[in-house]
Amino acid sequence: xxxxxxxxxxxxxxxxxxxxxxxxxxxxxxxxxxxxxxxxxxxxxxxxxxxxxxxxxxxxxxxxxxxxxxxxxxxxxxxxxxxxxxxxxxxxxxxxxxxxxxxxxxxxxxxxxxxxxxxxxxxxxxxxxxxxxxxxxxxxxxxxxxxxxxxxxxxxxxxxxxxxxxxxxxxxxxxxxxxxxxxxxxxxxxxxxxxxxxxxxxxxx
Numbered sequence: 001x002x003x004x005x006x007x008x009x010x011x012x013x014x015x016x017x018x019x020x021x022x023x024x025x026x027x028x029x030x031x032x033x034x035x036x037x038x039x040x041x042x043x044x045x046x047x048x049x050x051x052x053x054x055x056x057x058x059x060x061x062x063x064x065x066x067x068x069x070x071x072x073x074x075x076x077x078x079x080x081x082x083x084x085x086x087x088x089x090x091x092x093x094x095x096x097x098x099x100x101x102x103x104x105x106x107x108x109x110x111x112x113x114x115x116x117x118x119x120x121x122x123x124x125x126x127x128x129x130x131x132x133x134x135x136x137x138x139x140x141x142x143x144x145x146x147x148x149x150x151x152x153x154x155x156x157x158x159x160x161x162x163x164x165x166x167x168x169x170x171x172x173x174x175x176x177x178x179x180x181x182x183x184x185x186x187x188x189x190x191x192x193x194x195x196x197x198x199x200x201x202x203x204x205x
Contacts (some may be wrong), residue, residue: 005188021101029098030201031123032105032191035116035170036133037162039140041179042107045133048184049191050105058201059203060096063090063106078159084115091119098127103200106130111167124197130173131191135180137162174198 022028032049034042043064052062069076073089076082097104111117120128134144138161141149152160159165172174175194177187195201 002184018101019100021099025101026199027058027202028198029059029101029105030126030195030198031094031119031128032131033094033105033110033116033119033128034105034107034131034133035110035173036135037137037140038109038110038134038160039143040133041184042109042133042189043145044184045131045177045179045187045191046105046107048087048188052188052192053103058103060103060105062106063094063108080112080159080165084112087112087119088117091122094119095122098123101196106114109161109167111161111165113171116170129175129194129198130170131175131177131194132170132173133177134169135178135181138152139180 018029018180032046034046036042043062046062046064052060054061069086073086078088089109090106090108094106096102116130120130137149146149148157148160149163150159150162161167175188175190179187192201
């Protein structure tokens with residue numbers, strides 16, 4: 001899917017760098033990569049974490065799977081190759097956000113380990129925090145307001161993760177959140193605690 005890079009494209013080094021923006025913001029920047037099945041609570045958790053961070057004056061932005069496919073990735077379908085390209089584009093955008101000093105939260109199924117690891121490889125160690133929203137498919141189906149699981153089981157929706165296409169669980173995520181049974185507030189607390197542990201947030205936040 002990715003086109004060849006032009007030999008005429010040169011990298012321009014900015015005067016204002018990430019460290020300047022981080023110092024101005026008063027907190028670190030990172031990619032919080034929420035992954036899990038459809039219905040696992042990725043978007044719900046990402047937006048709840050963003051709200052908590054916004055309340056303490058952190059610079060944040062949520063990249064949501066459905067929203068991104070309205071624009072940046074509106075030309076992509078759901079084949080394995082197109083899903084990989086979708087995640088590649090998101091990874092490049094997220095990399096720009098952390099250079100801007102922002103805590104960027106991404107909510108994508110991102111079913112393949114190789115794609116998630118490719119994004120991890122785009123940034124410095126410690127900048128990519130993989131957060132696995134662990135939720136059995138049976139529970140996800142009960143939350144399926146769009147009826148996608150039902151349509152996938154009937155064969156109407158092809159290449160649907162967890163039904164007709166695999167989801168590869170993270171092998172060593174920075175955080176596993178039990179979104180099937182824990183209250184949302186507890187899940188948010190766990191993510192915020194991770195940011196404190198990694199020194200991305202100050203303890204006063």
